[in-house]
């Protein structure tokens with residue numbers, strides 16, 4: 121069993137990513153939790169190509185961090201087009217060290233699944249603590265691991281998306297997965313067909329965080345969980361929830 125976990129370059133190629141991720145159903149939630157004070161400072165960890173950063177920047181002072189240059193370049197182009205001044209920093213969220221403190225820090229769209237070991241998560245929680253103002257808010261969303269879904273998805277090759285990128289490529293993605301019981305890492309592979317031909321197979325390894333362990337880790341790092349929601353409509357987290365969405369202090 122290989123212990124190398126990774127995400128293939130094509131997954132976070134900005135054109136390929138933006139063509140797939142056009143939804144904004146999480147935006148009202150993140151908007152709602154912005155501080156009312158307009159001078160408040162906001163930090164988005166794993167901002168990617170700015171799917172949320174750009175619309176949020178119209179209402180607040182936000183800085184975005186990501187370790188993919190392709191995604192950040194796209195985010196900067198979008199900001200410029202909109203006439204928005206946003207600070208984007210290329211950095212790893214596990215080791216980020218900047219001389220600012222923020223009123224709100226968030227890690228959206230399942231990004232913590234890229235933190236494969238407990239140490240990766242703990243380092244990130246330390247980074248959040250270090251950069252969060254006293255009484256600041258920390259928001260986080262990720263999946264609620266669904267064993268039934270994994271069992272079904274492991275059975276074969278499943279079509280998961282078909283779309284056209286902004287630069288005109290027809291993309292079809294087929295998925296296989298194998299969940300590792302020992303590491304809690306879901307070994308996902310996305311087989312990309314571009315313009316009708318198999319382009320490549322890309323890893324999308326995702327560490328699953330089970331509800332009780334994640335609650336415990338947040339508490340261990342002295343985050344007070346104010347709300348735990350199961351959806352962006354703020355339904356209380358329950359047995360049927362697809363998501364774990366935290367609002368912490």
Ligand SMILES: C[S@@+](CC[C@H](N)C(=O)[O-])C[C@H]1O[C@@H](n2cnc3c(N)ncnc32)[C@H](O)[C@@H]1O
Pocket residue numbers: 132141165166167168169170171172185186187188191211212213214228229230231234
């Ligand atoms: C699922 S995307 C989310 C992007 C964006 N926030 C959105 O909602 O569309 C996850 C992002 O996390 C970034 N990422 C993954 N691991 C990272 C790390 N250790 N440090 C910084 N960025 C990371 C990836 O480059 C990618 O852009």
